[in-house]
Amino acid sequence: MIHTVGEATKDFLVKARTNTKESTLSQYGSICTRHILPYFQHMELTSINNEVINNFIKYKLKNGGLRGNALSPKYTNDMVNLLMQIIKPYCNFDINFAKPSCTQEEISIFTEAEYNRLKSHVSIGTDNRKLGIIIAMLTGIRIGELCALKWENIDLEIKGTIFIDKTMQRIESTDDTEKAKTKIIIDTPKSPASIRKIPLQEVLLTKLKEFRSDDGSYVLTNTRKYIEPRTYQRQFKSYLQACNIPETNFHTLRHTFATRSIARKVDPKSLSISLGHTDVGFTMKRYVHPDIEYRRTQMEKVATGF
Secondary structure, eight states: OOOOOHHHHHHHHHHHTSSSHHHHHHHHHIIIIIIIIHTTTTBBGGGOOOOHHHHHHHHHHHHHSSSSOOOOOHHHHHHHHHHHHHGGGGGGGGOOOOOOOOOOOOOOOHHHHHHHHHHHTSSSOOOOOHHHHHHHHOOOHHHHHHHOOOOOGOOSSOOEEEEEEEEEEEEEEETTSSSSEEEEEEEESSGGSSEEEEEEHHHHHHHHHHHOOOTSSSSSTTTSOEEEEHHHHHHHHHHHHHTOOOOOOOOHHHHHHHHHHHTTTTTTTHHHHHHHHHHHHHHHHHHOHHHHHOOOOHHHHHHHTT
C-alpha cells in the first residue's frame, strides 16, 4: 500500500520508465529529487489539501531554489503539475489551488546592424561551426536540432530541404548504475510537429554545397564526431564577442528569424510549420518581436492620406 508522497513519487517514476522519453524522465527525476521529495517525502497522502499545495507554491516562489533563491512562476508551475500527476490518483478533495501566473519574459532579438555584423563574420572562410550559425539565421532551427543534424538529413539536389527528426541534449542520468551525473542523448524532438522538412533558400543551398560531406557526418564538424549544444553555445558567444554584440543565448537566432520572417510578409502558417510549432498563434505570440522601427513603418500606414 502507498501511504506517503514519497512512496507515490517512487511508484510514479517506476511506471513512467515504460512510456516516457528519457529526456522527460530526467526532468521528472530532477524536480522530484530537488523539490518535491525534500518538502513532501514523509507527508501522508491523506494530509494533502489545497492549503498545503498553496503553501508549497508560496515557499518555492519566494526561496525555493537550491541556493534559497526565488523560482520562476513557470518552473514552479511545472513542479506543481508534476506533483499533481503523482498524487492525483490518491486525492480525495476538490483540487482548487492558486497556480502562479506566468507572464511572458521579455525576449530580445538582434538589431539589423547586429544581424548584419554577425552575418558578415560567419560568412568568411570554410568553418562548419560558422556554417551552423548561417543555417540557424536562415531557418530558425533549434540548437539541439542543429547539433544532431547530419548531411544525410539534407537534400541538396531534388527537394532542397532539411529534414529535422533528431535533437541532441545533455540530461541528468536516469540510471543509478551510471557513473556520470549527466550524459548526451540524441532522440526524436519534443513534439510530432517538430519532426519536419524545412525548404531551403537558394543562397543557403549554394552555401551548403560548398561544405557537403559524407552522409554519416555531422554538419557542424564534417566528421562522425558531434559538437554538443553546451559547447556550441560557447562558440556562438565567441562570435558575438568578435562582432561586438551583447552576449545572448543561441535561441535569440530563432526569435530573430521569426521576427524577420513576419516583417518580410512570410505566411504565418508556413513560418509556424518551419519552426516546428503546432499553433500559429503560439508562433506569433512567443516568437515575433517587432522592433520600434518596424512598428513605426506600420504606424505610418495609418497616416497615409491624412
